Amino acid sequence: MTTQELNGAGVIVRALTDLGVEIVFGYPGGAVLPLYDALFAQSKIKHILVRHEQAAVHAAEGYARSTGKPGVVLVTSGPGATNAVTGITDAMMDSIPLVVLTGQVPTHLIGTDAFQECDTVGITRHCSKHNYLVKDIAKLGDTIHEAFYVATSGRPGPVVVDLPKDIQVAKARYVRPGAPSHKTYKPQVKGDLAAIEAAVEMLAAAERPILYTGGGIINSGPGASVLLRELQRLTGAPVTSTLMGLGCFPATSPAFLGMLGMHGTYEANMAMHGADLMLCLGARFDDRVTGRLDAFSPGSRKIHVDIDRSSINKTVRVDLGIVGDVGHVLEDMIKVWKARGHRAGNLRPWWAKIDHWRQRDSLGFAQTGSEILPQYAIRRLWEATHARNPIITTEVGQHQMWAAQHFGFEDPNKWLTSGGLGTMGYGLPAAIGAQLGNPGALVIDIAGEASIQMNIQELGTASQYRLPVKVFILNNEYMGMVRQWQELNHGGRYSESYSEALPDFVKLAEAYGWTGLRIETADQLDDGIAAMLAADGPVMVDCRVAKLANCFPMIPSGAAHTDMVLHGDETVGEKDEDAAALV
Amino acid sequence: MRPALSSPHTLSILVDNEAGVLARIVGLFAGRGYNIESLTVADVSDDHLVSRITVVTSGPPAVIEQIMAQLDRLVPVHRVRDLTALGPHVEREMALVKVAGVGDKRVEALRLADIFRARPVDTTTRSFVFEVSGSTEKVDSFIALMREVGLVEVARTGVVAIARGPEAV
Ligand SMILES: Cc1ncc(C[n+]2csc(CCOP(=O)(O)OP(=O)(O)O)c2C)c(N)n1
Numbered sequence: 001m002t003t004q005e006l007n008g009a010g011v012i013v014r015a016l017t018d019l020g021v022e023i024v025f026g027y028p029g030g031a032v033l034p035l036y037d038a039l040f041a042q043s044k045i046k047h048i049l050v051r052h053e054q055a056a057v058h059a060a061e062g063y064a065r066s067t068g069k070p071g072v073v074l075v076t077s078g079p080g081a082t083n084a085v086t087g088i089t090d091a092m093m094d095s096i097p098l099v100v101l102t103g104q105v106p107t108h109l110i111g112t113d114a115f116q117e118c119d120t121v122g123i124t125r126h127c128s129k130h131n132y133l134v135k136d137i138a139k140l141g142d143t144i145h146e147a148f149y150v151a152t153s154g155r156p157g158p159v160v161v162d163l164p165k166d167i168q169v170a171k172a173r174y175v176r177p178g179a180p181s182h183k184t185y186k187p188q189v190k191g192d193l194a195a196i197e198a199a200v201e202m203l204a205a206a207e208r209p210i211l212y213t214g215g216g217i218i219n220s221g222p223g224a225s226v227l228l229r230e231l232q233r234l235t236g237a238p239v240t241s242t243l244m245g246l247g248c249f250p251a252t253s254p255a256f257l258g259m260l261g262m263h264g265t266y267e268a269n270m271a272m273h274g275a276d277l278m279l280c281l282g283a284r285f286d287d288r289v290t291g292r293l294d295a296f297s298p299g300s301r302k303i304h305v306d307i308d309r310s311s312i313n314k315t316v317r318v319d320l321g322i323v324g325d326v327g328h329v330l331e332d333m334i335k336v337w338k339a340r341g342h343r344a345g346n347l348r349p350w351w352a353k354i355d356h357w358r359q360r361d362s363l364g365f366a367q368t369g370s371e372i373l374p375q376y377a378i379r380r381l382w383e384a385t386h387a388r389n390p391i392i393t394t395e396v397g398q399h400q401m402w403a404a405q406h407f408g409f410e411d412p413n414k415w416l417t418s419g420g421l422g423t424m425g426y427g428l429p430a431a432i433g434a435q436l437g438n439p440g441a442l443v444i445d446i447a448g449e450a451s452i453q454m455n456i457q458e459l460g461t462a463s464q465y466r467l468p469v470k471v472f473i474l475n476n477e478y479m480g481m482v483r484q485w486q487e488l489n490h491g492g493r494y495s496e497s498y499s500e501a502l503p504d505f506v507k508l509a510e511a512y513g514w515t516g517l518r519i520e521t522a523d524q525l526d527d528g529i530a531a532m533l534a535a536d537g538p539v540m541v542d543c544r545v546a547k548l549a550n551c552f553p554m555i556p557s558g559a560a561h562t563d564m565v566l567h568g569d570e571t572v573g574e575k576d577e578d579a580a581a582l583v
Numbered sequence: 584m585r586p587a588l589s590s591p592h593t594l595s596i597l598v599d600n601e602a603g604v605l606a607r608i609v610g611l612f613a614g615r616g617y618n619i620e621s622l623t624v625a626d627v628s629d630d631h632l633v634s635r636i637t638v639v640t641s642g643p644p645a646v647i648e649q650i651m652a653q654l655d656r657l658v659p660v661h662r663v664r665d666l667t668a669l670g671p672h673v674e675r676e677m678a679l680v681k682v683a684g685v686g687d688k689r690v691e692a693l694r695l696a697d698i699f700r701a702r703p704v705d706t707t708t709r710s711f712v713f714e715v716s717g718s719t720e721k722v723d724s725f726i727a728l729m730r731e732v733g734l735v736e737v738a739r740t741g742v743v744a745i746a747r748g749p750e751a752v
């Protein structure tokens with residue numbers, strides 16, 4: 001234990017250093033100047049200056065998701081804090097561990113509508129996992145440590161610490177606290193053994209099992225992905241994954257059915273529907289996954305493993321809930337399976353069915369002519385890069401779904417996307433954060449021409465820190481996902497979904513010191529990708545793709561898994577009121 | 584599937600007595616669309632570190648289970664118990680009921696108050712303030728009767744509740 005006389009800002013920096021923080025994403029302002037002064041005086045923590053506070057949070061998310069370490073953000077009061085709210089909400093929805101430090105007006109001015117005052121703890125109360133307003137200098141150091149503990153343990157999430165300016169300048173002592181614990185917050189890590197034994201018996205007895213995996217496996221750490229692979233080997237069961245879980249099971253494995261849900265594969269959704277046993281591992285039965293609830297996997301017994309008790313039985317009633325860290329539960333399941341001498345059952349009839357569904361080739365596409373199909377572009381990008389095990393980020397829209405469908409992931413922590421909140425503008429800052437956390441890695445943001453403009457200012461951040469991130473824009477000149485819904489549900493009335501007045505992305509890239517490239521025809525694609533990969537620094541590629549392509553397969557919102565639309569010609573032009581009301 | 588029947592549940596929530604904790608609880612109910620029929624909160628430990636919040640809510644069993652799980656994952660929540668599901672417990676509410684009137688009405692108000700064991704805690708020549716406590720139903724019926732003899736206004740505490748027997752929740 002060490003004690004030392006410092007000011008509050010010094011205490012914060014000492015605490016961050018003790019917590020192993022190497023990078024802080026931030027933007028200065030009046031209410032955090034003492035903290036910036038403390039950062040100036042040291043060299044252990046590197047500060048990354050973004051161009052907008054929302055991007056600081058997404059960059060911290062990208063850093064966290066790709067490294068497994070918590071992301072740290074530092075912003076000023078008022079507009080600094082409100083700009084961060086979208087990112088905080090995004091991290092909340094996707095269970096990303098973050099600590100967001102916000103400046104606040106001095107305590108004696110709180111509540112007076114002081115300059116750049118906003119009620120940060122009030123605003124972030126329901127979009128953060130927890131938040132603090134530090135009013136007592138004696139509690140400052142412990143609060144910072146506690147914030148990291150809460151953010152990273154249990155179901156991870158963003159924690160906000162609001163720091164009035166007088167607290168930052170007050171004299172304080174810093175005592176490094178002992179092992180982290182909390183008097184009321186005690187997440188359950190180990191699953192109940194009797195329940196785990198019951199789960200193993202159910203799995204062993206199943207004739208048509210399916211492993212439905214999600215982002216929880218990635219949050220649990222790389223060990224959980226290894227254990228998942230082992231459980232699959234032991235049971236022979238097929239594996240599907242949510243958008244957030246991609247990479248926890250290798251895409252090239254014959255046991256992998258691809259992503260499930262609204263834009264999932266035919267085989268994944270049909271197998272979910274036809275299964276007699278569903279083992280849900282760290283996923284949460286989101287509406288994008290289940291479709292119409294009363295038609296969701298009607299014949300299966302369901303087991304749900306989740307670290308968050310409130311996820312169990314929230315939307316889908318399950319037969320067996322196991323609260324615990326999915327990595328620990330997998331480990332125990334494997335132990336019990338082996339101890340009881342179970343062997344993989346005869347799943348041949350089940351696999352025969354699955355193979356039959358697979359033959360529909362639901363992700364198939366035919367690239368003919370010179371117009372580039374977006375699916376083809378992603379496939380070629382995968383071909384050219386997968387040997388380098390790249391980190392892929394995305395924006396939100398059709399390109400995101402095409403990337404999820406056509407870019408195969410072999411390992412966890414390589415796929416960073418905004419799943420729960422669906423935040424356009426996530427991908428570029430997330431790529432910046434991922435590149436900082438993985439300096440040697442190839443990091444590519446697969447973007448849409450509309451989304452990329454939502455945090456385009458971050459091109460400057462990448463230039464400043466010489467980060468060789470690549471932005472690969474699938475430019476269809478439309479907010480494609482919006483246009484697709486308008487085509488399918490609103491009679492093809494493309495209200496405000498055309499990307500008018502686009503910038504010249506090549507010139508824009510060059511204006512920021514990036515390399516800009518344009519790919520216009522299919523025969524330019526491979527060379528263009530090669531040129532992108534050959535360039536040293538950051539590169540932005542404006543890849544012109546088919547303007548009106550739709551993303552299939554698709555389960556229309558609120559429909560059953562069996563009502564999947566495989567191709568555009570099966571769709572109708574207007575929806576009834578109920579269907580039109582769904583998102 | 585027939586929707587499961589909705590019924591009232593009394594939840595007892597022990598929380599850290601820190602700034603904003605009530606807002607977290609109330610905001611959770613508002614944000615997720617659960618209803619609050621009654622809510623009380625007060626510091627209940629001698630070191631002022633713990634408060635007990637009693638919430639009466641209603642919903643089918645699955646919704647109540649979800650409410651409990653959601654409450655339980657809030658960081659400053661120590662414990663959540665569904666007193667209704669746990670079985671025997673005592674629920675009480677207190678109301679201050681102001682009645683104004685003269686003559687027969689005034690006599691009748693006093694007589695009814697006596698039957699309900701409501702105590703007059705303030706009197707003028709034209710009014711009473713009664714203090715009545717008991718179950719929600721009892722307080723409801725007292726107020727309904729007072730309406731007929733000159734009810735002016737009511738202030739109610741909302742339900743407080745505690746499990747029977749020697750153990751703490
Ligand atoms: C911040 C934000 N605003 C609005 C939306 C709604 N939205 C979802 S996809 C989309 C269009 C995205 O267009 P683009 O980036 O070009 O991707 P495409 O679908 O064309 O691949 C919109 C507007 C959103 N997800 N996020």
Ligand SMILES: [Mg+2]
Nearest residue numbers: 448449478480
């Ligand atoms: Mg587009």
